Amino acid sequence: MNTKVEQLFQTFVENANKEDFETLETILNGLVQKQQGNYHTYLAAITNSNATPLENGSFQMTAPIQPLIENPLRIVHGGMTALLLDSTMGSMLAYKLPKDQAAVTVEMKVNYIKPGTGKELICISSVVHIGKQLCMAEGKVYNDKGTLIATGTGTFFIISRK
Incomplete structure (x- = not known):
């Protein structure tokens, strides 16, 4: 060792x-x-994040709220909320694009609405647009009680997988 x-x-x-x-x-x-x-x-x-495509074409990712993702105020760190939005939107686009393509973030905006508290974060994302080079997605983050924590939008560049 x-x-x-x-x-x-x-x-x-x-x-x-x-x-x-x-x-x-x-x-x-x-x-x-x-x-x-x-x-x-x-x-x-x-x-311990888990991603799932939903029947309506949206995509969901969940993450338990735990000390690992909290800030000193004992609420979810804003960067973790942004990470969850980015990962959910990006994973959804990767799921929807052809297997030889991927999408990387070129721009993202996050609006924080409430503190991240509770037992779990649930992010649901949907496609706004898929073009030849750029994609746009949006997402919403809720806690396990259904409280809206944050919303976000992202622009993603389509690349070829290596």
Whole structure:
């Protein structure tokens, strides 16, 4: 095993509280899930985000609210909310585009409406436009009680997959 990693792990364990151990468990579980092929990215794995196409053509991604994604005020960090919007809109476009194409974000706007609190974030995105080079999507983030947390729009550039 890597000596530097062992030292860091030992220091962490010696000083960890209950929340630290729960967060470490979340991260390690995500890394194992990624190794087993259950997630495409490390970020989705360690945040336990799950994506699902919906029957109406929209796309949904969920993420549990946990200390890993909270800011010092104990609400979801705005960057995590933006990440969820970007990931949901981008995943939806990747699902809808031909298999030899992908979409990368070129612009995104987020409007934060309420603090991210509760047990889970649920983001639902839909296509605004798919053109030859650019796509536009929109998304809304809710908490598990149905409260609207944020809305966003994004412009994505279509690229060829390598």
